[in-house]
Amino acid sequence: xxxxxxxxLVLWLPALGMAWLLLTRNGSDRGVRxxxxxxxLLQLALxxxxxxxxxxxxxxxxxxxxxxxxxxxxxxxxxxxxxxxxLLVALTAFLGPLVIAGAWTAVDKQVRLFHAMVFVIQFAxxxxxxxxxxxxxxxxxxxxxxxxxxxxxxxxxxxxIYATLKFVLYTAFGSILMLAAVIYLVWSQAQATGEFSFDFxxxxxxxxxxxxxTWLLAAFxxxxxxxxxxxxxxxxxxxxxxxxxxxxSVILAGVLLKMGTYGFMKLGFPLFPDATRAFxxxxxxxSVVSIVYxxxxxxxxxxxxxxxxxxxxxxxGYVMLGLVSLDLLGIQGAIVQMVSHGLVxxxxxxxxxxxxxxxxxxxxAAYGGLAKLLPVYSVFxxxxxxxxxxxxxxxxxTGEFMALLGAFNAAWPVHEARASLLxxxxxxxxxxxVLGALYMLWLAQRLLFGETRAPHQPLKDLDARERAIxxxxxxxxxxLGLFPRGPLAKTELAALDYQxxxxxxxxxxxxP
Amino acid sequence: MNWPQILVSMLPEHLLLLGMLAILGLEIRSGxxxxxxxxxxVFVVAATAAAxxxxxxxxxxxxxxxxxxxxxxxxxxxxxxxxLAVPVLFISRDDFAETPYYALVLASLxxxxxxxxxxxxxxxxxxxxxxxxxxxxxxxxxxMRAQSPEAALKYLVLGGVATATLLxxxxxxxxxxxxxxxxAFAAALLSGDTLALSGAAxxxxxxxxxxxxxxxxxxxxxxxxxxxxxxxxxxAAIVKAAVxxxxxxxxxxxxxTGPAVGLVAALPLLSMAWGNLxxxxxxxxxxxxxxxxxxxxGYLxxxxxxxxxxxxxxxVFYLVAYGLMTVLxxxxxxxxxxxxxxxxxxxxxxxxxxxxxxxxxxxxSMLSLAGLPPLPGFVAKFLVFxxxxxxxxxxxxxxxxxxxxxxxxxxxxxxxxxxxxxxxxSAARGRPRRYAVLASVLCLVPALLLMLLPGxxxxxx
Numbered sequence: 019x020x021x022x023x024x025x026x027l028v029l030w031l032p033a034l035g036m037a038w039l040l041l042t043r044n045g046s047d048r049g050v051r052x053x054x055x056x057x058x059l060l061q062l063a064l065x066x067x068x069x070x071x072x073x074x075x076x077x078x079x080x081x082x083x084x085x086x087x088x089x090x091x092x093x094x095x096x097x098x099x100x101x102x103x104x105l106l107v108a109l110t111a112f113l114g115p116l117v118i119a120g121a122w123t124a125v126d127k128q129v130r131l132f133h134a135m136v137f138v139i140q141f142a143x144x145x146x147x148x149x150x151x152x153x154x155x156x157x158x159x160x161x162x163x164x165x166x167x168x169x170x171x172x173x174x175x176x177x178x179i180y181a182t183l184k185f186v187l188y189t190a191f192g193s194i195l196m197l198a199a200v201i202y203l204v205w206s207q208a209q210a211t212g213e214f215s216f217d218f219x220x221x222x223x224x225x226x227x228x229x230x231x232t233w234l235l236a237a238f239x240x241x242x243x244x245x246x247x248x249x250x251x252x253x254x255x256x257x258x259x260x261x262x263x264x265x266x267s268v269i270l271a272g273v274l275l276k277m278g279t280y281g282f283m284k285l286g287f288p289l290f291p292d293a294t295r296a297f298x299x300x301x302x303x304x305s306v307v308s309i310v311y312x313x314x315x316x317x318x319x320x321x322x323x324x325x326x327x328x329x330x331x332x333x334x335g336y337v338m339l340g341l342v343s344l345d346l347l348g349i350q351g352a353i354v355q356m357v358s359h360g361l362v363x364x365x366x367x368x369x370x371x372x373x374x375x376x377x378x379x380x381x382x383a384a385y386g387g388l389a390k391l392l393p394v395y396s397v398f399x400x401x402x403x404x405x406x407x408x409x410x411x412x413x414x415x416t417g418e419f420m421a422l423l424g425a426f427n428a429a430w431p432v433h434e435a436r437a438s439l440l441x442x443x444x445x446x447x448x449x450x451x452v453l454g455a456l457y458m459l460w461l462a463q464r465l466l467f468g469e470t471r472a473p474h475q476p477l478k479d480l481d482a483r484e485r486a487i488x489x490x491x492x493x494x495x496x497x498l499g500l501f502p503r504g505p506l507a508k509t510e511l512a513a514l515d516y517q518x519x520x521x522x523x524x525x526x527x528x529x530p
Numbered sequence: 531m532n533w534p535q536i537l538v539s540m541l542p543e544h545l546l547l548l549g550m551l552a553i554l555g556l557e558i559r560s561g562x563x564x565x566x567x568x569x570x571x572v573f574v575v576a577a578t579a580a581a582x583x584x585x586x587x588x589x590x591x592x593x594x595x596x597x598x599x600x601x602x603x604x605x606x607x608x609x610x611x612x613x614l615a616v617p618v619l620f621i622s623r624d625d626f627a628e629t630p631y632y633a634l635v636l637a638s639l640x641x642x643x644x645x646x647x648x649x650x651x652x653x654x655x656x657x658x659x660x661x662x663x664x665x666x667x668x669x670x671x672x673x674m675r676a677q678s679p680e681a682a683l684k685y686l687v688l689g690g691v692a693t694a695t696l697l698x699x700x701x702x703x704x705x706x707x708x709x710x711x712x713x714a715f716a717a718a719l720l721s722g723d724t725l726a727l728s729g730a731a732x733x734x735x736x737x738x739x740x741x742x743x744x745x746x747x748x749x750x751x752x753x754x755x756x757x758x759x760x761x762x763x764x765x766a767a768i769v770k771a772a773v774x775x776x777x778x779x780x781x782x783x784x785x786x787t788g789p790a791v792g793l794v795a796a797l798p799l800l801s802m803a804w805g806n807l808x809x810x811x812x813x814x815x816x817x818x819x820x821x822x823x824x825x826x827x828g829y830l831x832x833x834x835x836x837x838x839x840x841x842x843x844x845x846v847f848y849l850v851a852y853g854l855m856t857v858l859x860x861x862x863x864x865x866x867x868x869x870x871x872x873x874x875x876x877x878x879x880x881x882x883x884x885x886x887x888x889x890x891x892x893x894x895s896m897l898s899l900a901g902l903p904p905l906p907g908f909v910a911k912f913l914v915f916x917x918x919x920x921x922x923x924x925x926x927x928x929x930x931x932x933x934x935x936x937x938x939x940x941x942x943x944x945x946x947x948x949x950x951x952x953x954x955x956s957a958a959r960g961r962p963r964r965y966a967v968l969a970s971v972l973c974l975v976p977a978l979l980l981m982l983l984p985g986x987x988x989x990x991x
Contacts, residue, residue, distance in 0.1 A: 040890070088909075088985035131882075157903040164897060167942065171950040179950055186942060194935045198928050201912070201919045 021071055021081040024064050028111065029097060029148055031061045032141035039134040047129040051122060054133040058114040058140075065111035072104050074508035077515065079150060087154070091204075092214040097148040101512020102284055105353060105505055106276055107147050109360045112494065113272045114140050119487050120368045121265040124375055125173055132173060136265065139165040143273050147280065152200055152216040155285075160193055162274065166266065173263040181261035188254040192241030199237035203289075206230070221289055222519065225526040231293035238286045245278030246334050249308045259327035260380075264371025267323065271330050272364035276356045279337045283352070287341065288519040294342075295520070299439060301342040306443045306450075309335030313453035317460075322373075322380045325461050326366045329406065332450055333359045333418075339447055340421030344520055348424015349513040350506055355417025357505070358498060362405045362414055365491035369399055372484055377474040382461065387470035394480045396466045398488040403462040405495045407455045413498035422447060532593065539591040539600040541580040542608055546640045549573025550633050557629045566632035567623055573636065574615050577643075581609035596711055597650045604647040606990075607775050607846060611642045614767050614853045617969035621861050622760035624963050631671055634664035635764065642772035648779055650710045651700045658696070658740065661772050662689050665765060669757040675870055681756025688749040692739040699732030716784030731793055733780060740773040741827040742820075744801040751812075754820035755873070762816050763860035766823050767853040774830050778845055783838035786921075794834050795926055801828030802930060806937035814873050815863065818940060819856070822899060825937055826852055832930055833914040836921030843991040844913035850987065851906035851980065855898040858973035861966045862891035878944060880953025889948040891970050898977065900941040901934060906980040 035057045039050065072080060079098035087095045099107065117136060125132045142165070145158035163186055170182035207224045208214045215221070226234070244251045259267050287294045294301070312331030319325045333355065340352030372395065373388075374380055389396040405412035408419070425447060429440035480488065498505065537544070552573065553566045585605035592599045615635070622631065641660030648654040666689065669682035700710075706726040707714040715733060718726035735746070742750035754762045786794050805825030812818040830852075833844040864885060865872050882889035898907035911934065918927040980987060 086985070087983075088988060090985060090988045093985075128882075157908070160903045160908070164902065167945070168949060171946060179946055182950075183939070183942065183946070187939060190938050191935055194931045195928065197912070198915065198919070198924075198931050201916050201927075202924065205916065205920050 021068060022083050024068055025081045025097065025099065025148070026083055028061055028064050028068065028107070029141070029144050031057055031064075032114075032137040032144065036134045036137040036141065039130050039137065047126075050130050050133055051118065054137070055115055055118045057137075058111075058118050061140075062111045062115055065108055068099065069104060069108050069508075072099055072508055074101065074510060077511045082150075087151075091153075091216070093153040093216050094151050095154060096151040096217060097145075097154075098150050099148070101509040102353070102516065103147040103280070104508055105357050106273070106280060107144060109276075109357050110140065110143050110147065110273050112490075113268060113360065113364055116364070116368070116487055116490060117265045117268050117272075119483060120268060120371060121263070122483060124264055124371060128172065132169070132265075135165040135168050136269070139169070139269060143269075143277070146277060150218050152204065152218065152221060152285075154216075155218075156193075156197065156200055159277070159281075160190075162277070163189060163193075166270070166274065169266040169269070170258060170262045174261040174266065175263075176261070177257070178261045181257040184254050185258040188251075189241075189244055192244040195237040196241040199234045203234055218284070222524070225524045226290070227526060228292050228296065231290040231524070232296070235286060235290040235293040235297070238281070238290075242278040242281040242286055243304075245281070246275060246308075246338065247278065247331060248304050248335070248338065249311045249331065252308070252312070252331050255331065256324050256327045259330075259367075260321060260323045264367060264374070267367040267371070268364045271326070271367055272360040275330060275334055276337075276360060279334060279341065279352070279356055282338070283341055283349075283516060288516055290524070291520045292523055292525050298342060298344075302339070302440060302443050305335050305338035305342060306447050307335075308332065308338065309447050309450035310453070313450050313457060317453065317457040320382055322370050322382055322461070322465070323367070325382075325457060326363060326370065329454065329457065330359065330363050332454060333363070333406075333414075335450065336418050336421045336447070339425050343421070343424040343428040344517055345424035345427040346510075346513055346517055347420050347427060349516055350509060351417055351420025351422075351424055353509050353513065354413065354498065354502060354505065355421055358405075358413035358417040358495070361491060361495050361498070362402060362412075365398075365402045365488065365495070366406065368487060368491070369395070369402065372480065376477055377472055379473045382464050384473045385465045385471060386468045387466070388472070389466040390470055391472060391475070391477050392479045394485065398480075398492065399466060400462060401492055401495075403458045405499075406458050408451060411496065411499045413495045413502075416499055416502045418451060422451075535591050536593040539584070539589065539593045540598075541584065542577040542605075542612060543640055543643050545573050545577040545580055546636050546643065549577070550636045550640075553629055553633045553636070565627065566629040567619065567627070570632035570636060571616065571619050574612060574619060574639065577639075578609060578612040578616065581605050581612055581643075585609055594653075597653045598644075598647050599649050600647055603842070607646045607771075607849070608643050610846070610850055610853070611646070611768055611771055611775075612639060614771070614857060615639055615764075617857045617861060617972040618760060618763050618768065620965040620969035620972070621763055621857070623965040624865075625758050625760055626671070628671070631668070634668050634671070638662075638664040638668070638764070639768070642768060642775075645772050645776045645779065648776075649712060651704070651712065651714075652710060654712065654776060654779060655693075655696060655700065658773070658776060659693065661769060662740070665761070665769060668761045668764065669753055671758075671761070675756060677752070678756040681752040685749050685753040688739065688746075692736045695732050695739065696736035699729045699734075699736060702726070702729030702732060705729075712779055713782060713784075715780050716782050719781075719784055719786070719790050720788075722789075727789070730790075734777075734793055737773060737777045737780070738797060738831075741770060741777070741831070742801075742824050743797050743827050743831065744804045744824060745797075747801070747805070747824045750824060751817045751820040754816045754823075755814055757816075759816070759860055759863065759865055762819070763857055766819060766860075767856045770823060770827065771849040771853050774827070774845060774849060777831070777834070778842065781834055781838070781841070783841065785837040786835050787837075791835060791923070794831060795923070798828035798831035799926065799929055799933065801825060802832075802933035803936060806933060806940070809937065809940045810943075812940075813875055815875055815878070816873055818875065818944075819859070822937065822940075823856070825934075826899070829911065829914050829930070829934065832926075833917050835923055835926070836917045840913065840917045840920065843988060844910075844917050846991055847913055847984075847987060848910040851898065851910040851977070854973045854977045854980075855895045855905075855907060858891055858970055858977065859895040859899075861969035861973060862888045862895065864888060865963075875944070875947060876954055878947045879951040881948040884953060887967070888970075891974065892948060893945050894974065894977070896941040896944050900938050904981050906977055906984065909980075909984045 082098035085095045142161040149155040316328035337352045340348040408414035425444040429444045433441040644657030666686045718730045739746040809821035898905035901911035
């Protein structure tokens with residue numbers, strides 16, 4: 019009981035924060051910052067407690083709340099933790115205070131509105147992860163759009179309006195077709211079973227013909243693939259990242275992109291398993307193309323933020339590869355990789371923000387020899403670079419290695435049966451690791467070493483606030499890299515359940 | 531004649547009539563322009579209360595057999611229309627002190643009330659005419675701009691065409707069925723007979739014209755732009771809702787299948803796409819709203835597809851959400867003496883830094899009109915497309931949703947102007963007006979309740 023209450027509190031605390039910020043007018047910017055930070059830390063503390071209480075050996079939902087919302091259609095306010103969302107909720111709560119702290123000095127106009135928007139998006143993201151009802155999920159899913167629209171559009175860089183409109187129009191197009199699919203799915207199910215239900219658990223029960231499954235999967239997948247983003251639907255991402263303020267980039271890379279992969283894992287693939295299996299080779303190809311193409315593009319960018327933006331496309335390709343490998347190791351790797359990427363990319367974007375605040379430039383060519391100018395900054399940057407490459411002991415290694423291992427596990431038996439496409443793809447995916455090392459090390463080399471150069475001197479090294487933020491990132495990265503057993507134990511049953519649901523047939527006429 | 535029954539069942543109408551007489555009578559008696567505003571508000575609030583009371587009581591009566599009936603299904607929309615009129619009156623406070631304005635608004639509301647209770651074509655016709663005639667005059671009344679008379683004339687002429695078309699359609703249906711009762715329309719729609727179908731098509735066309743469906747929409751942008759803001763709010767929220775309720779009376783629960791699908795779906799689909807696309811090009815706020823309302827009329831007619839089960843629920847919910855948000859928008863829009871410049875979209879630039887409350891209100895309104903969750907506009911859109919998909923028109927539903935996506939851009943652009951652009955130096959810095967703030971609160975609170983608990987209203991539909 020106490021846990022359910024705490025879970026609801028985790029969800030609604032940011033909403034409270036938003037209401038309070040929008041309804042009051044008094045109070046200094048400083049007060050707004052401190053109280054927002056306090057609220058986020060409270061959310062984090064509650065989440066940490068729930069994380070520890072979460073029992074990985076129990077299948078299904080824990081700490082559930084289920085209250086009728088729209089009784090007419092049997093829509094429920096249904097939230098709960100399971101193995102698939104527990105780590106992502108923890109990640110969201112972990113990044114919350116870091117986002118607020120990271121924007122402490124960077125955001126100086128309309129501070130109140132900024133924090134209100136961060137709270138809205140925190141609320142919507144937590145809600146999307148926790149929702150166990152399709153209607154509720156869709157509401158939270160769409161609610162993420164507008165705060166991000168404002169965050170990029172108000173506090174962003176020079177081309178912010180172009181970038182933010184592109185971001186919203188791109189993502190909204192995906193969700194509009196998903197809405198059609200949602201209605202179709204629920205109402206066709208209601209016609210067959212005579213019962214309306216938006217509950218995730220009920221949606222999986224009624225078998226659908228392959229043709230219908232394919233169309234519905236396509237509609238869901240379009241929406242999710244835009245969010246991930248998968249090549250060729252990725253073109254909004256670099257613009258959004260480059261123009262977004264640091265806080266926006268951290269939220270975007272840290273959590274928002276995971277919405278796409280989470281959607282595939284929670285809804286897309288398990289709801290339409292037959293269509294998924296029919297399109298498995300295509301999904302493999304798209305994942306590997308994302309990995310390699312993203313890495314290649316990252317290699318040639320002149321802008322630090324763009325390098326990290328394209329590297330995100332590449333890293334999320336591993337997540338997709340792990341998910342479509344349908345191998346237990348690969349699936350678990352995908353989950354770990356999601357969290358790891360959130361930490362690493364979030365940390366890197368925060369660091370770019372720190373140097374941008376000092377020098378107002380993101381050009382790689384403008385910098386050099388920062389190791390001498392900013393020793394502490396450089397140490398953190400180097401650690402994050404290595405984590406991004408996937409050096410053993412960092413979280414990146416655990417995630418990518420397991421995802422690739424899963425891919426090989428899945429590809430080998432197919433190869434023995436004289437179909438080598440998957441094996442070729444798996445091998446190609448490995449080249450992504452090499453390219454990743456190349457672009458990240460090259461970036462670090464150009465920034466940190468060589469002739470000392472910076473657009474604005476003298477430079478002040480990281481202050482206590484910035485060190486604390488980076489320390490939090492680094493500790494989390496090493497914790498996940500050195501002790502992955504704990505998180506993996508919490509997700510194992512859910513990963514197994516995902517695997518079995520995608521492998522089981524849902525065609526009408528087949529035995530369940 | 532059962533006089534007590536007529537007295538009770540038509541109480542909202544009687545109160546409106548009394549209000550009109552009171553407004554005019556007070557002015558004649560005092561011999562100088564009196565404040566019609568207060569009288570109007572008192573009587574409209576009383577009429578709303580009467581309609582709510584009749585509805586909550588589950589009152590049913592047939593004061594005029596075959597012509598006029600009162601059921602909860604007619605008192606609820608009546609209550610909604612009258613309740614929407616209250617904030618519209620509040621918006622009018624600063625523009626209109628003249629007595630005729632308030633008398634005309636009440637007359638128009640009287641027509642709207644007649645429509646929701648009509649059982650026969652003559653009553654419906656009377657209702658539509660009483661609804662529209664005062665509005666022709668209202669468009670010129672403020673005379674804020676040189677184009678107002680032209681806009682009113684255009685509206686009048688096209689309104690006349692709609693009247694003629696409606697009469698022609700009615701007479702064809704009467705000739706075919708020998709009945710003036712509204713169910714004759716449903717019979718004609720399903721008959722497959724050429725004469726009957728042409729009658730049904732003419733009646734539908736007249737309703738399309740009144741609701742501004744493409745290509746019969748051309749009067750709307752001019753009229754919306756030419757009229758002063760409160761009149762535009764009245765046209766966009768109340769007149770449009772009344773016309774849709776008229777369509778709801780006409781169609782009843784008749785299934786729209788077979789050839790009727792083409793009749794009901796083709797032009798509304800075009801409306802959604804064209805309304806949303808044309809809205810992007812507009813530089814005037816009111817013209818943009820006109821095109822937006824053209825698109826919304828398209829969604830509303832889409833809800834008529836299918837076997838008629840979810841139609842009532844979808845349309846009434848949609849009208850509540852749409853009406854609240856449109857009135858909220860007009861309540862929050864900054865206005866000043868220079869109406870023409872104020873009406874430019876550019877005048878909204880940087881509004882958040884000048885008037886944060888108004889900017890947030892307009893944002894809520896825009897997002898809801900765009901149909902983004904969790905605002906009530908989303909549930910409304912959901913209901914409409916549920917109807918379409920439930921009827922098996924998957925292709926139409928996808929086309930409609932894509933058309934609705936086209937509208938997202940211009941709604942977002944308004945938000946962009948208010949929050950992300952620097953204010954123009956010429957922008958007025960007028961203080962928020964007390965009555966307009968009251969009006970926006972009157973719209974916002976029910977909208978937020980509807981957002982948190984949409985089930986409350988849906989259960990009662």
